Amino acid sequence: MSFSQRLHDKAQPIWEASHNHPFVQGIGDGSLNLEKFKFFMKQDYVYLIDYARLFALASMKATSLEHMSMFAKMLDATLNVEMDLHRQYAAKLGISNGELEDTQPAPMALAYSSYMLSVSERGSLIDLVTAILPCAWSYYEIGKKLAEIPGAMEHEFYGEWVTMYQSEEFGEIADWLIKLIDQLAEGLPDNELTRLEEIFLHTSRFEYMFWEMSYNEETWPAHVR
Numbered sequence: 001m002s003f004s005q006r007l008h009d010k011a012q013p014i015w016e017a018s019h020n021h022p023f024v025q026g027i028g029d030g031s032l033n034l035e036k037f038k039f040f041m042k043q044d045y046v047y048l049i050d051y052a053r054l055f056a057l058a059s060m061k062a063t064s065l066e067h068m069s070m071f072a073k074m075l076d077a078t079l080n081v082e083m084d085l086h087r088q089y090a091a092k093l094g095i096s097n098g099e100l101e102d103t104q105p106a107p108m109a110l111a112y113s114s115y116m117l118s119v120s121e122r123g124s125l126i127d128l129v130t131a132i133l134p135c136a137w138s139y140y141e142i143g144k145k146l147a148e149i150p151g152a153m154e155h156e157f158y159g160e161w162v163t164m165y166q167s168e169e170f171g172e173i174a175d176w177l178i179k180l181i182d183q184l185a186e187g188l189p190d191n192e193l194t195r196l197e198e199i200f201l202h203t204s205r206f207e208y209m210f211w212e213m214s215y216n217e218e219t220w221p222a223h224v225r
């Protein structure tokens with residue numbers, strides 16, 4: 001079994017919980033309260049700023065020009081394609097780019113980004129790839145599953161979100177990271193693979209908590225904001 005398959009199997013119950021989360025199901029069937037989606041898009045925007053930084057760090061840690069260049073492409077795709085979707089949604093909702101950028105990260109969003117940055121700054125390239133893989137891979141899986149729901153991609157508001165994350169372009173990022181992690185894991189001892197597995201499970205759990213945070217619009221208590 002490949003290391004990526006081992007990771008996927010181990011994290012499956014967590015990913016299943018994310019897919020079945022009412023926030024995700026609400027995007028698929030169009031029933032999600034728009035205020036919750038607005039909260040999510042603002043939090044996700046600031047999350048993506050740090051996520052993009054991780055691709056820049058990955059390019060720095062990469063040892064081949066081919067990998068450096070691929071991470072640079074992912075940096076560009078995150079900053080100028082994926083975040084553009086957020087800016088378009090925000091504009092429709094009367095939220096300016098400045099407001100998006102000034103969003104105060106909610107506790108769980110800050111914890112997730114800080115965990116990924118900490119693991120990635122301290123570790124090697126495979127630590128970083130392991131930490132960021134659930135982000136791209138689970139969203140691609142969720143996008144493809146939601147796209148199977150009749151009308152999900154045509155929904156007047158959530159259709160663009162589903163269309164984006166089920167797209168081949170988005171899936172190429174996940175597919176390339178999956179191939180890379182299997183390359184980087186070649187020959188590593190099992191105790192090292194088990195250590196990396198825990199990182200993958202942590203960011204898979206954070207993915208679930210990001211849906212939970214968005215559904216409950218969790219922010220800092222008013223008196224400590």
Ligand SMILES: Cc1ncc(CO)c(N)n1
Binds near residue numbers: 044048135207
């Ligand atoms: C929280 C989160 N996870 C994954 C993705 C996919 O890029 C995203 N946009 N936001």
